[in-house]
Amino acid sequence: MSFDKGSGSSSGTDFETIRGRNYPAIRQFTIFLENRVGQLLEVVRRFEGTGIRICALSISDAAECAFVRFLVSDADRGREILERSGLAMIETDLVGVELPEGPQPLLRVCTALLQAELNIIQAYPLIIRPNGKPAVAIMVENIEMAMETLTEEGFTIITEGDLEDDPTVEQ
Structure with a gap:
């Protein structure tokens, strides 16, 4: 093929x-979060009640920030939710x-x-x-x-x- x-x-x-x-x-979203307690929870909660599941997750910690990479069950709607949150984001295949x-x-x-x-x-x-x-x-x-x-x-x-x-x- x-x-x-x-x-x-x-x-x-x-x-x-x-x-x-x-x-x-499949589309991966990478977001940049401050290295503060509760930041990941805030992002995960954005998907609550939407019917969108987080299907994969990877976190790389750095001194000032964390890079959170994840896949969701509906990439188009997931992107919209993340864009509305105002977080810096990169989309990758x-x-x-x-x-x-x-x-x-x-x-x-x-x-x-x-x-x-x-x-x-x-x-x-x-x-x-x-x-x-x-x-x-x-x-x-x-x-x-x-x-x-x-x-x-x-x-x-x-x-x-x-x-x-x-x-x-x-x-």
């Missing part, structure tokens, strides 16, 4: 041409990949990306289990090549639509 960087479409899989739910990447069964599934993912000479910049697990299986979010240098490589190696790519439905959560 080859992904066309310019149009968001691919041969063999139908993806929307405008950035939307079926785009094969990541590859979501389901971890295969068997020993050392992360080793298999890393090996496939290494063979394609792709560097992993960031990685963290998803809190939810799309399709009932563990998954990771990975930032790479070339997202289209990473998705193509992982798909060719038989891995299942997690899309934003997969983050909406968590089979482990009762409705």
